[in-house]
Amino acid sequence: MLDTFDHKILEIIQKNNLTPQRDIGERIGLSAAAVQRRIKRMRELGIIEKDITIVNREKIGNNVTLLVEIFLDSEKIEQIDTLKREFEKIPEVQQCYYVTGESDFFLVVVVPSMAYYEQLTRKVFFSNENIKRFRTVVVMGITKNSLEIPFSLFVS
Amino acid sequence: MLDTFDHKILEIIQKNNLTPQRDIGERIGLSAAAVQRRIKRMRELGIIEKDITIVNREKIGNNVTLLVEIFLDSEKIEQIDTLKREFEKIPEVQQCYYVTGESDFFLVVVVPSMAYYEQLTRKVFFSNENIKRFRTVVVMGITKNSLEIPFSLFVS
DNA sequence: TGTTGATTTGCAATTTTGTTTCATCGAAAG
DNA sequence: CTTTCGATGAAACAAAATTGCAAATCAACA
Numbered sequence: 001m002l003d004t005f006d007h008k009i010l011e012i013i014q015k016n017n018l019t020p021q022r023d024i025g026e027r028i029g030l031s032a033a034a035v036q037r038r039i040k041r042m043r044e045l046g047i048i049e050k051d052i053t054i055v056n057r058e059k060i061g062n063n064v065t066l067l068v069e070i071f072l073d074s075e076k077i078e079q080i081d082t083l084k085r086e087f088e089k090i091p092e093v094q095q096c097y098y099v100t101g102e103s104d105f106f107l108v109v110v111v112p113s114m115a116y117y118e119q120l121t122r123k124v125f126f127s128n129e130n131i132k133r134f135r136t137v138v139v140m141g142i143t144k145n146s147l148e149i150p151f152s153l154f155v156s
Numbered sequence: 157m158l159d160t161f162d163h164k165i166l167e168i169i170q171k172n173n174l175t176p177q178r179d180i181g182e183r184i185g186l187s188a189a190a191v192q193r194r195i196k197r198m199r200e201l202g203i204i205e206k207d208i209t210i211v212n213r214e215k216i217g218n219n220v221t222l223l224v225e226i227f228l229d230s231e232k233i234e235q236i237d238t239l240k241r242e243f244e245k246i247p248e249v250q251q252c253y254y255v256t257g258e259s260d261f262f263l264v265v266v267v268p269s270m271a272y273y274e275q276l277t278r279k280v281f282f283s284n285e286n287i288k289r290f291r292t293v294v295v296m297g298i299t300k301n302s303l304e305i306p307f308s309l310f311v312s
Numbered sequence: 313t314g315t316t317g318a319t320t321t322g323c324a325a326t327t328t329t330g331t332t333t334c335a336t337c338g339a340a341a342g
Numbered sequence: 343c344t345t346t347c348g349a350t351g352a353a354a355c356a357a358a359a360t361t362g363c364a365a366a367t368c369a370a371c372a
Contacts, residue, residue: 001216002216010209010211013208013209014208014209014211015206015208016206016208017173017174017207017208017209018173018207020357020358020359021358021359022357022358022359030321030322031321031322031323032322032358032359032360033321033322033323033359033360033361034320034321034322036359036360036361037320037360040360045215046212046215047211047212047215047216048209048210048211048212049210049211049212049301050171050172050209050210051173051174051207051208051209051210052169052170052171052172052173052207052208052210052302052303052304053166053170053173053204053206054170054204054205054206054207054208054303055166055170055203055204055205055305056202056204056205057305059201059202059203060157060158060203060305062310063305063310065253067253067262084297084299087299087300088299088300091304091306091308091309092306092309093300094300094302094303094304094305095298095300095301095302096298096299096300097221097223097293097295097297097298097299098295098296098297098298098299099223099293099294099295099296100293100294100296101293101294103293106223106295110304110305110306111309112309112310116309137253137255137256137257137259137262138255138256138257139253139254139255140254140255140256141240141253141254142251142252142253142254143240143243143252143253143254144243144244144250144252145205145251146208146250147208147210147211147250147301147302147303148208148247148250148266149211149213149216149219149250149266150247150248150266152247153247153248153267153268153272154218154219154268176328176329176330177329177331178328178329178330186350186351187350187351187352188329188330188331188351189330189331189332189350189351189352190349190350190351192330192331192332193331193349193350196331
């Protein structure tokens with residue numbers, strides 16, 4: 001499905017998707033057109049999900065990041081799916097991980113303030129019958145912030 | 157530092173940074189040139205950290221995502237800073253959160269396999285004097301995957 | 313081994329997007 | 343008022359992405 005060229009392309013644009021295709025081509029030994037076609041193909045296949053700008057949270061201020069571990073009452077598939085869809089829709093939820101172990105979900109939440117978060121917990125967590133309990137961890141600093149997949153480590 | 161126009165621009169390019177500046181301008185009521193200058197300025201200020209492609213992990217297969225909660229022995233500033241720098245350098249560590257509460261760090265780790273992860277824990281966690289213990293949570297599914305900051309909710 | 317067909321490539325033309333220039337506008341300060 | 347500073351839009355310009363086409367590559371199969 002993906003060859004070494006594709007991996008190399010992804011490695012580059014995962015770090016900076018504003019890199020000109022000419023430069024990418026030069027680095028990996030392909031023409032710009034070939035690079036362009038491969039990128040297009042990976043977009044169509046859904047391998048490339050989206051292309052985004054990352055904003056530095058500390059620079060803009062007035063925001064708090066929280067990690068929320070969620071423990072469900074019952075672990076019925078339908079209820080889990082319902083919850084997944086619910087979390088997805090909440091703009092304050094940046095990331096949602098469905099996990100194994102004692103807990104069932106991990107969320108990364110970004111809000112303007114703790115007061116705001118308090119309101120959010122009432123609306124989203126406390127009011128939900130299926131959530132037995134949840135644990136909130138306050139983030140003091142974000143040292144590394146990416147969604148990069150380290151292809152170079154994947155034998156390939 | 158940032159006005160409503162900037163917020164609107166960020167809101168758009170956080171979702172898709174391939175949106176032409178002309179389109180952005182049209183949507184928010186500015187010329188393309190003005191949009192371009194604002195983006196440039198935010199880059200220089202470090203508000204825009206980077207521009208990247210997001211790869212769909214499930215589509216490429218052969219990878220496991222893990223959440224690691226880390227408990228330190230002593231919480232001396234120097235040791236924490238050292239650890240921060242160490243985690244940052246590890247390519248398998250995608251995100252590193254420095255947190256309050258019983259634990260000290262939360263990591264999001266992406267590896268090719270569990271066997272690979274086992275090796276990584278030996279090299280990184282077990283061998284580190286300052287790490288008292290750590291808890292690994294296996295991610296079964298990622299429902300939402302972004303680094304978006306919901307500006308629309310921030311009064312502004 | 314040779315042929316066929318499908319796929320991928322590079323080059324060059326074309327189109328789209330990003331960037332710079334320059335004259336103008338408007339608000340704040342004198 | 344007048345000056346100054348910063349931001350703007352329109353237009354010119356530069357750079358990048360995209361497409362068409364012929365040639366090259368490669369795998370399947372006779």
